[in-house]
Amino acid sequence: MHGLIISALLFLVGQTSARVLSNKYDADRHILLSQEAELFLGSGVKLTEDEAKANDILMHWKNKEVDEAFANPEHYNFSKHFFAYRNDVSKSKVYQIIKKMPKGAALHVHASMMLDVDSLLRLTYEDHLYACYGDGDLQLRFADTVPAQLCPFEWNLLSDLRNASGDVAAFDTELRKHLTLYTDDEDFQNSDINTTWERFEKVYITVAGILKYRPVREKFIYESLKNFYDDNVMYVEIRSGLHELHELDGTVHDRMYFATLYERVTEQFMQDYPDFIGIKLILTSSRSKSPEMVRQRIELGRRLKKENPEFFAGFDLVGQEDRGRPLSEFLPLLMEAKEDMDFYFHGGETNWFGTATDENMVDAVLLGTKRIGHAYALMKHPMVLAKVREKDIALEVNVISNVVLSLVRDVRNHPLASYLAFGLPVVLSSDDPGAWEADPMSHDFYVAFVGVASRQADLRLLKQLAYNSIKYSALDNKGKIRLFNVFVRRWEEFVKDVIANDSLEV
Amino acid sequence: MWTTILCLSIVLFSVVSQDVYNNVVKERNDILHRELDMMLGNDIELCDSEMKANDIIMDLKRQEIEGGFLEPQAFNLSKHFFEYKDVVKESQLFKLIQKMPKGAILHAHDTGLLSPDYVLNVTYLPDLHVCFEENDIRLLFSTNTPDETCETQWQLMKDARYSSGNVERFDSELRKYFSIVIDNPSEVHTDVNSVWLKFQQYFITTGAMFGYKPVWEQYFYDTLKACRDDNVMYIEIRSVLPELYDLDGNVYDSVETAVSYKETLDRFMSDYPDFYGAKLIYAPLRMVDAKTVKQYIEIAKEIKRKLPDFFAGFDLVGQEDKGSPTKDFLAELVEARWELDYFFHAGETNWYGTSSDENLIDAIVLGSRRIGHAFALTKHPLLIDEIVKRDIAIEVNVVSNAVLKLVEDVRNHPLASFLAQDLPVVLSSDDPGVWEAEPLSHDFYVAFVGVASKHADLRMLKKLALNSLYYSTIKDKDKIAHDFEIRWTKFIDSVVRGNVFY
Numbered sequence A: 001m002h003g004l005i006i007s008a009l010l011f012l013v014g015q016t017s018a019r020v021l022s023n024k025y026d027a028d029r030h031i032l033l034s035q036e037a038e039l040f041l042g043s044g045v046k047l048t049e050d051e052a053k054a055n056d057i058l059m060h061w062k063n064k065e066v067d068e069a070f071a072n073p074e075h076y077n078f079s080k081h082f083f084a085y086r087n088d089v090s091k092s093k094v095y096q097i098i099k100k101m102p103k104g105a106a107l108h109v110h111a112s113m114m115l116d117v118d119s120l121l122r123l124t125y126e127d128h129l130y131a132c133y134g135d136g137d138l139q140l141r142f143a144d145t146v147p148a149q150l151c152p153f154e155w156n157l158l159s160d161l162r163n164a165s166g167d168v169a170a171f172d173t174e175l176r177k178h179l180t181l182y183t184d185d186e187d188f189q190n191s192d193i194n195t196t197w198e199r200f201e202k203v204y205i206t207v208a209g210i211l212k213y214r215p216v217r218e219k220f221i222y223e224s225l226k227n228f229y230d231d232n233v234m235y236v237e238i239r240s241g242l243h244e245l246h247e248l249d250g251t252v253h254d255r256m257y258f259a260t261l262y263e264r265v266t267e268q269f270m271q272d273y274p275d276f277i278g279i280k281l282i283l284t285s286s287r288s289k290s291p292e293m294v295r296q297r298i299e300l301g302r303r304l305k306k307e308n309p310e311f312f313a314g315f316d317l318v319g320q321e322d323r324g325r326p327l328s329e330f331l332p333l334l335m336e337a338k339e340d341m342d343f344y345f346h347g348g349e350t351n352w353f354g355t356a357t358d359e360n361m362v363d364a365v366l367l368g369t370k371r372i373g374h375a376y377a378l379m380k381h382p383m384v385l386a387k388v389r390e391k392d393i394a395l396e397v398n399v400i401s402n403v404v405l406s407l408v409r410d411v412r413n414h415p416l417a418s419y420l421a422f423g424l425p426v427v428l429s430s431d432d433p434g435a436w437e438a439d440p441m442s443h444d445f446y447v448a449f450v451g452v453a454s455r456q457a458d459l460r461l462l463k464q465l466a467y468n469s470i471k472y473s474a475l476d477n478k479g480k481i482r483l484f485n486v487f488v489r490r491w492e493e494f495v496k497d498v499i500a501n502d503s504l505e506v
Numbered sequence B: 001m002w003t004t005i006l007c008l009s010i011v012l013f014s015v016v017s018q019d020v021y022n023n024v025v026k027e028r029n030d031i032l033h034r035e036l037d038m039m040l041g042n043d044i045e046l047c048d049s050e051m052k053a054n055d056i057i058m059d060l061k062r063q064e065i066e067g068g069f070l071e072p073q074a075f076n077l078s079k080h081f082f083e084y085k086d087v088v089k090e091s092q093l094f095k096l097i098q099k100m101p102k103g104a105i106l107h108a109h110d111t112g113l114l115s116p117d118y119v120l121n122v123t124y125l126p127d128l129h130v131c132f133e134e135n136d137i138r139l140l141f142s143t144n145t146p147d148e149t150c151e152t153q154w155q156l157m158k159d160a161r162y163s164s165g166n167v168e169r170f171d172s173e174l175r176k177y178f179s180i181v182i183d184n185p186s187e188v189h190t191d192v193n194s195v196w197l198k199f200q201q202y203f204i205t206t207g208a209m210f211g212y213k214p215v216w217e218q219y220f221y222d223t224l225k226a227c228r229d230d231n232v233m234y235i236e237i238r239s240v241l242p243e244l245y246d247l248d249g250n251v252y253d254s255v256e257t258a259v260s261y262k263e264t265l266d267r268f269m270s271d272y273p274d275f276y277g278a279k280l281i282y283a284p285l286r287m288v289d290a291k292t293v294k295q296y297i298e299i300a301k302e303i304k305r306k307l308p309d310f311f312a313g314f315d316l317v318g319q320e321d322k323g324s325p326t327k328d329f330l331a332e333l334v335e336a337r338w339e340l341d342y343f344f345h346a347g348e349t350n351w352y353g354t355s356s357d358e359n360l361i362d363a364i365v366l367g368s369r370r371i372g373h374a375f376a377l378t379k380h381p382l383l384i385d386e387i388v389k390r391d392i393a394i395e396v397n398v399v400s401n402a403v404l405k406l407v408e409d410v411r412n413h414p415l416a417s418f419l420a421q422d423l424p425v426v427l428s429s430d431d432p433g434v435w436e437a438e439p440l441s442h443d444f445y446v447a448f449v450g451v452a453s454k455h456a457d458l459r460m461l462k463k464l465a466l467n468s469l470y471y472s473t474i475k476d477k478d479k480i481a482h483d484f485e486i487r488w489t490k491f492i493d494s495v496v497r498g499n500v501f502y
């Protein structure tokens, strides 16, 4: 149809005088632009009168930010590493609005990296935590006596080390570095993908040591949910491998126990915060494990699904994709499991093209994955893109994660821009926000909205992204309606608040 | 042939039946094959010797990519161009691509094509005067001390050089004005404006020196020579067509400058009859008002009248984010579009929804024959459709986009998705001399190894070369295609025999 308009336009251009022509041309240029705007994600959302008012406020601040940066790119944050501008974000009015905005669901987060680092640091004040400082590494473990695990130097009670240090603040600052990737060090910000992932995995190992202790894991889950709830997220699908948990005396609980713990804590949380509607679990296995070990994990998935069908959402494989095994190596057992459970595969979290990693997206789609984690390489794969549209497979996009984990620097080059332009089924998420000191969701929404999306993208995009997170969740219809109702109520409050907020006045 | 296509013989240890499994594997391979069949180059059929050459090329390519895949810190092409531009010259694949006939350069700016060493040599010519100012130098040919103001004083370059006490150091300091290559680009070229400032400074500094008619003509002659040496057979060159001068006080206007190009071309062609030729795209600066654009258009029309076979068309140049958007000149450009062919720069930006981004729409609707860069195109689904429908070629300059700060890791360059969708792409190099690249070989190498699919092979390379002929403004395409085929066959032969590396 737009082709016709252009042809008609060209025909007309041949006939009349230049001034009239360029008026006509101007008008039709406008039509072409607005047709493109109609394809854009969120263009179908109709704003109420109040929403339109809130949108004017939002867009005033957004345009101000974008136009200032357009004129002065040297001050533009989003072309830099996230760590270079993280602390400036809170000054942005757009961010302040987004922070308060109800965001629906978080559909791509990993269990151990959900909590902010300060809360994590507080958990290291719990009694009986032993530390083993190695060559730049740190292992932590709760135990009533010196842990049996190997330590290249020696295990000490962290509380002893802390007290003996003479300067608790300095001690904690050092300790904190083991719990987060966040750093001012520009060399790290510029390091290659393997170096970044190696550091990421180190942080994971340190954090995971604390979280094996049942009482601390319990607090961790509760506080993580509180973090997301405070960031106006009402439902979370958590990816976890469900490791074993232990008590102080060494008693070990199996993985099924971990699942029930999740349910118990969530129930408690929902009693305390009734408009949080719950969590589901996406069971994961590391993709570098052998097929036999993956098979066992899938078996666990089957049991979970049987015993807690409400709680169990599906299965995924995790870990650095370029270095792990491709999905195709697990094809027979995944095809078998496909009959019993839903998949939510990571796929194409890479900037390689034509390698096993980006071809994972083909397998994910053929295995009937409900959503794809990242799908960063999608624009290079027209056939997979067609399948994504045809089967309405949601793309779980985590922009900040892709920056921190060395796929892209300037987020304006993030493929999300194209996904939005094509109106693909996108949900935004945050992957491991605790690991890089991002908000549970607000930073990701903010960066996507101001840094990646079109200058013209407005409140309709934000609302559609929240809608999508409900639509593409693993909730059944009843659950979706419940979540939707909470969302709608909170959204109305949010819109009123934006209009009434003096500090946002234009 | 494709390593990632699964074979059907994987041993099953599950209850999934062999049939079901085979079907999925078949479907998987189907999708991958169909995607490969969609890629640019899919319509090229390789003959036997080409297939042999392809095996050699793909072995080299696989080694480079698989090395990078396993050890990303060692992968050159995800680093800054300045870090690897010399290192890659040692690559066998690079040497091979250098020898490969690449067809035409369709997007390059006339005074940005030759290396800083070449420009440094120009400063050895007699009658060149220099004025050292605070952060800059000014250069001018003149028999006597120039009348132009100078913050310090004009002196003969020769005198300045030999009184400096250290000619080598003098020259290496001087050379810095002729290149934007530095050791620490990530610290100095921190954003698109800072690198563009440096980039534009090169053209300002060299402008008056190149405007000396004998130098102007020699530079163009040597540009043609450099292209020929890089196995390019034809070029469409963009020029702002400045006024030229000589030592007798004559001044030559834009039209005369175009004529001097044509005469130089004729001289070159009689020296090197195997070169196919050159055409001119008049591409003055975009940071002007509509009245000036109207004057530009008049100049373009006059050149077209005078040199109908040499003149290819019209464009506007300069940093798009900062310059006037094309839509400011719509009235003028709409009126002239029956008389002039357009080759607009458009969408050379990573902004989205801004005026520079929307230049893409204007370029298309104004009937641009080709579009320079179109970096922002992947964000515009409707415009992609239009480009395909109207068969508008995209002139992609990967190295330029990396150096001028649009993209860091070239694997994120939108060219990857252009190639995957088989959009009408031609590769070019923009201003290779300014960043010390070869006229076209670096751009081909980076696109082939760093941007395109690991599976993209000789068919893509050949198609890119053929595209550059097909989307040129050459009238007799059959003849040039025939000439190309002869060179190509010789190249393939040398690859198969292993002579290409020597």
Ligand SMILES: [Zn+2]
Binding pocket: A108, A110, A346, A373, A431
């Ligand atoms: Zn993830």
Ligand SMILES: [Zn+2]
Binding pocket: B107, B109, B345, B372, B430
């Ligand atoms: Zn250019």
